[in-house]
Amino acid sequence: MFKPIEWVNGKVRMLDQSRLPVKVSYITCNDYQKVAEGIKKLWIRGAPAIGIAAAMGVALGAQKIKAKNFDEFMRRLEPVFSAILSTRPTAVNIAWAIKRMRNLLLSKKTLGVEKLKTVLIEEAKKILKEDIEVNKTIGRYGEKLIKSGDTIITHCNAGALATGGYGTATGPMRTAVAEGKNIQVIADETRPVLQGARLTACELMNDKIPVTLITDNMAGAIMKNGEINLAIVGTDRVARNGDVANKIGTYSLAILCKEHKIPFYVAAPLSSIDFSIPSGEFIPIEERDSKEVTHIAGKRIAPLNVKVRNPAFDVTPAKYITAIITEKGVFKPKDLYKLQRQIQNPKH
Amino acid sequence: MFKPIEWVNGKVRMLDQSRLPVKVSYITCNDYQKVAEGIKKLWIRGAPAIGIAAAMGVALGAQKIKAKNFDEFMRRLEPVFSAILSTRPTAVNIAWAIKRMRNLLLSKKTLGVEKLKTVLIEEAKKILKEDIEVNKTIGRYGEKLIKSGDTIITHCNAGALATGGYGTATGPMRTAVAEGKNIQVIADETRPVLQGARLTACELMNDKIPVTLITDNMAGAIMKNGEINLAIVGTDRVARNGDVANKIGTYSLAILCKEHKIPFYVAAPLSSIDFSIPSGEFIPIEERDSKEVTHIAGKRIAPLNVKVRNPAFDVTPAKYITAIITEKGVFKPKDLYKLQRQIQNPKH
Numbered sequence: 001m002f003k004p005i006e007w008v009n010g011k012v013r014m015l016d017q018s019r020l021p022v023k024v025s026y027i028t029c030n031d032y033q034k035v036a037e038g039i040k041k042l043w044i045r046g047a048p049a050i051g052i053a054a055a056m057g058v059a060l061g062a063q064k065i066k067a068k069n070f071d072e073f074m075r076r077l078e079p080v081f082s083a084i085l086s087t088r089p090t091a092v093n094i095a096w097a098i099k100r101m102r103n104l105l106l107s108k109k110t111l112g113v114e115k116l117k118t119v120l121i122e123e124a125k126k127i128l129k130e131d132i133e134v135n136k137t138i139g140r141y142g143e144k145l146i147k148s149g150d151t152i153i154t155h156c157n158a159g160a161l162a163t164g165g166y167g168t169a170t171g172p173m174r175t176a177v178a179e180g181k182n183i184q185v186i187a188d189e190t191r192p193v194l195q196g197a198r199l200t201a202c203e204l205m206n207d208k209i210p211v212t213l214i215t216d217n218m219a220g221a222i223m224k225n226g227e228i229n230l231a232i233v234g235t236d237r238v239a240r241n242g243d244v245a246n247k248i249g250t251y252s253l254a255i256l257c258k259e260h261k262i263p264f265y266v267a268a269p270l271s272s273i274d275f276s277i278p279s280g281e282f283i284p285i286e287e288r289d290s291k292e293v294t295h296i297a298g299k300r301i302a303p304l305n306v307k308v309r310n311p312a313f314d315v316t317p318a319k320y321i322t323a324i325i326t327e328k329g330v331f332k333p334k335d336l337y338k339l340q341r342q343i344q345n346p347k348h
Numbered sequence: 349m350f351k352p353i354e355w356v357n358g359k360v361r362m363l364d365q366s367r368l369p370v371k372v373s374y375i376t377c378n379d380y381q382k383v384a385e386g387i388k389k390l391w392i393r394g395a396p397a398i399g400i401a402a403a404m405g406v407a408l409g410a411q412k413i414k415a416k417n418f419d420e421f422m423r424r425l426e427p428v429f430s431a432i433l434s435t436r437p438t439a440v441n442i443a444w445a446i447k448r449m450r451n452l453l454l455s456k457k458t459l460g461v462e463k464l465k466t467v468l469i470e471e472a473k474k475i476l477k478e479d480i481e482v483n484k485t486i487g488r489y490g491e492k493l494i495k496s497g498d499t500i501i502t503h504c505n506a507g508a509l510a511t512g513g514y515g516t517a518t519g520p521m522r523t524a525v526a527e528g529k530n531i532q533v534i535a536d537e538t539r540p541v542l543q544g545a546r547l548t549a550c551e552l553m554n555d556k557i558p559v560t561l562i563t564d565n566m567a568g569a570i571m572k573n574g575e576i577n578l579a580i581v582g583t584d585r586v587a588r589n590g591d592v593a594n595k596i597g598t599y600s601l602a603i604l605c606k607e608h609k610i611p612f613y614v615a616a617p618l619s620s621i622d623f624s625i626p627s628g629e630f631i632p633i634e635e636r637d638s639k640e641v642t643h644i645a646g647k648r649i650a651p652l653n654v655k656v657r658n659p660a661f662d663v664t665p666a667k668y669i670t671a672i673i674t675e676k677g678v679f680k681p682k683d684l685y686k687l688q689r690q691i692q693n694p695k696h
Contacts, residue, residue, distance in 0.1 A: 189539070213656050217538070220599045248565055255607045296644040
């Protein structure tokens, strides 16, 4: 399977996902600006993956800093933090990764600047490695929700390509297959950027998990035929009350699931859960370039100068969500506060 | 505005809608086979428009027939009827048009073969002209459902391009604008063939009706914002019980409307209502080439050999439909039987 991001010889190597599946090409980032460009231009995308990219971008940016002491080092790191933070607003993972890197530095300030540069590289690599483990754990919890014979619908790509590896929403699918369960996946193509068609279908085919591609607007008709047993999607940010921001179209899919009495699950690593906000209303929704709607693969498909809307995400209220699958277990949205307590007081 | 189909100098001239909006080109059909090809390949599409094309195809096919008497003429017309009937299964308008042409011939058999050839041309032109009048009447009835300030969502293209002119679903919009009402239209792009992006957006912009293009999967999020007041779509076939077949995605849109308490209207000329079938289950759903999903504007957007579903239509059960707007008035689905009675016993 493709590796979406790696630290190679002191540089960050990204798979350019914007060109998949037609072209498999890698981009080597020599500086944090290139990492930020990669996040903005969707060479790398997916909340956990851009969290990892953010951490690697910070580590990369730190290497070039010359500073006499810790305070100067931190001051010179600020532009790195803010360049990366400003790339994409919806996924909380970027802020999560930067906070983690910053807190680590503060906790180890006595090590000295040169040593801290190495610490940052190690931490970024650790975040990547941990992410894969988290997804495997999500896979083990989520797998229990899947019966042999089930057909699972998913939206966008919350797969290996959206993470360090293994995937959040695809985690339970991979584990189910590993456990010998016979499953089918329906992948929504996910306009406008087509991550379902370009990435999820590609990734599952590569791994021999049976997948069928549909356009987003076919989901309802296929549910009405009784062909879907459950939905599993990823998320860019979960609010404290269980509201979920995810790729545009997730909300519509959740409503279709409700109407057809199909369980709707969200796979979310803790790094995507934002306990600091009370509800989905507080999640900023990125509006992207109208060209993503009016052009596909460089070809214009709409009238010149047509007015366009292009919100990249939507918020699915907690009431449409059957449960959230995390690396700490499966929680109903209304029980997410228990997870918060568990994290804050790990002994209880 | 473009004319989707015309009878010109003894030939059928079609606008090639498959190339809009990038290229405006016309195709002249010299024989009925070319008309059938145009229907299959979506040079012309939209239930009323392909009904008109079917009638013109029959008229065109008839001109080349050499027959000594009426029975021979009818026998030689059979291949014409069946070639046109077999083009596309879902819209009932093709069968409706052919039945009308056939019944006309049977009622005028004494005129003789040469005269009947002229009668067929006149009838095909009459069907085109009537269709425009029907749409204007639908416009007058439907306009009453629209308030100034309303935003209307529509799916696919049930506009001037899908009909003889004026449009079924766009009829009420055009009339509302003519009446001085201030309206906005949201056009779903309508994957896979993108009739919303390529045709509806184009047609409304040309006629200065404010339109905003969205991808199909944005509809729910925009409804949640409170931005949509009503939905009006067209149809390929309405069953006796008010179930409606229309472009894939219509069913999902109707569910989203229900969830957001938004009225969902279907504009349907009598030529699209099939009183011979009791429910939507009896409507054949066309499955089209998977390339419509895997390629856009000639560019591949999915993995090679990916498994694909491509039902071109879905059925929206009557319970999701607020009312059906016809040229005989606005009917709740459960009252469609009254319309049937009205047609069968015009005096009552």
